[in-house]
Amino acid sequence: MKMLCSIYRSPRKQGMYLYVPREKGTREVPEQLLKLFGKPEHAMDMVLTEERKLAREDILQVLDNLKNQGYHLQMPPRQEDWIVHLPDELLTRNDPV
Numbered sequence: 001m002k003m004l005c006s007i008y009r010s011p012r013k014q015g016m017y018l019y020v021p022r023e024k025g026t027r028e029v030p031e032q033l034l035k036l037f038g039k040p041e042h043a044m045d046m047v048l049t050e051e052r053k054l055a056r057e058d059i060l061q062v063l064d065n066l067k068n069q070g071y072h073l074q075m076p077p078r079q080e081d082w083i084v085h086l087p088d089e090l091l092t093r094n095d096p097v
Helices: 031-037 059-069
Strands: 002-009 017-021 041-049 072-074
Touching: 002 059, 017 059, 041 059, 059 072
Parallel strands: none
Antiparallel strands: 002 017, 002 041, 017 072
């Protein structure tokens, strides 16, 4: 399977992207999703094939979603534990001896 795809970035959420078949655009994307996504900003066009690798998405899932629902939503990566881990000596410095 080979598909020409347009990829749009969300102006509201960094790391959120919307993949749509280029010839259909965002016509098949539910209106409610577009409201949450914000006005799509065109990032790039890309030819997708089963052999192509994507950085953060499973290509087979993307192609399946494009074929069956007309779009694929890439969510931003989860925030890793953002608390800086301190060395044990600093964590236990004030413990009673």
